[in-house]
Amino acid sequence: MESCFDVAHLAHVEIYSDKFDESLDFFLNVYGLTLAGKDDTSAYLRAWDDYEFHTLKLTRHTSTGVAHVAYRASSPDALERRVKAIEQSGYEVIGWIDGDAGHGRAFRFRDPFGHVFEIYYDTVWYEPPEQEKPKLKNLAQRYHGRGCHPRRLDHVNLLASDVNEFRRFMETCLGSRVTEMIQLDNGRIGGCWFTINNKGYDLACTEEHGRGDGRLHHVTYATDTREEILRAADIFLENGVHIETGPHKHAIQGTFFLYVWEPSGNRVELANAGARLILAPDWKPIVWTETERKKGQAWGLKTIETFHTHGTPPVDAKQGG
Template sequence: MNDISHLAHVEILTNKFEESLDFFTRVYGLSESGRDATSVYLRAWDDYEFCTLKLTRSETTGVAHIAYRASSPEALERRIKVIEGMGCAEGWIDGDLSHGPAFQFRSPAGHLFEIYYETKRYQAEGAEKPALKNVAQRYHARGAAPRRIDHLNILAPVVEDIETFMTTALGSKVTEKIVLDDGRLAGCWFTVNNKTYDLACTCDFTGVPARFHHVTYATDQREDILRAADIFLENGVHIETGPHKHAVQGTFFLYVWEPAGNRVELANAGARLILDPDWEPVIWTESDRKKGQAWGLKTISSFHTHGTPPAPAPSDE
């Protein structure tokens, strides 16, 4: 479990590049660290790495790749041997503006993952230097101003395959899961450290592979999310659901769609930690989930159908 340190960054595709960039910087409140011919590298004010969200110009939407950072060069090599033995390896790439060489591999649902060790740390300069030495950047309070990347949610036709993939390839621990009455997994939550989760996988009932549900950044407190709701409202951002509290994992949440249609969440996600070395996954049943979220808000239908890229419309059959 200690070979992988943390979720590092997510590359998101957008077919409305300038509109998406304006959302993520001016409205959502991330900062630009750099850019190349096709991508802008973004981060929250207390992310230590150069990039936690890579926004890439594309003709489609969704997630291009998901990156984790290994805890050491030796740990990276150990993980690579396991991944090669699984038969899902894609091989090495040179890296980009934010990190060094990375080893890529694919999930059973087609999502592209990578792990690396050599990274580029963000160095705050000039007006971005913080007053305190123990934060990465000054708190600018621009837009919703989240503190750090927290997790993402991917979609897969068979969640059981992703459970095996994550626990084997990355050494992740399962913290919570949803088991339907027929025995199938509807959702599974994973962590590589003592956070409650850094990646979730929920069932894609469309059957389309490699789709993306959402990416989440963490705030310091619930009031930050209430403030963000007003900011999104004033800027014409589609608020899908929330603010409210999840039953699974207990996070206080707000979901919106950025201009290209990718789902983005803000969550107050830092309260719960998994410190118990003998932790057993919490099992939620189908009847549990039909009760709705923690305070009774019913899960809206688009949460089970909307993902990126969009799925084809179902046929009459």
């Protein structure tokens, strides 16, 4: 499949919290994001070198999980091409919305598993207030060093009962490429890692084991160094945050990782991917077997059981729309 660059990058993720105030305090003071704006229902958050107004929208809700995943198109014409492709794809179309505090009009659509996506072009570039202005004008915001202080949004991981069908959705609607994948012994695909530019990946989809729909596995922000992740582990420890697994190194994609649960139960990650880029235009997906994955992570750490079973919202909770 020929690469399509109509989509520029993963732009932001909206997640629900049923403990909004606690979650907001976590993301601001422990995780280390910056509050760009707030209204009656949502807080708009960003890492210190994200160029857009926000990359995480935290919304007050009766449950948890992902509300929508947003991508920015490469141009107005590219947006129209993608919208046409999505309308002709056979997947569910929600239609145009006016946008919100961080961007202009956006086109929304849904995958077969209940996840809502949107794509837009017109965006709001972050204009830092005086106290957040960097000394170096090629940075989006000053390096504040608060909490774990990640640099940028990196990726999101969603759950689906049929990863192969999700792959078709991503390739058809967003022009994504698969960089790595897991082939299970039973013939199913256990996971796929997707990119729409030269990053190793910006979205992953892994197999749903909880019989849920439209669920979130995790959202990830990137740090500059591994040492920042080691420091983050101590920060999480001192603040009573549940550390699920890590720090350690993934076999797939080679990222150095640390997973925690924020106060409402959504899984969030800090990761350092180093300088790994996919520059080959004819890249062939790396295929991992079930036997290889059972060996654990890169240095032998076994994958913790909750990593396969925990997602948000919980399967026995009412899911939001």
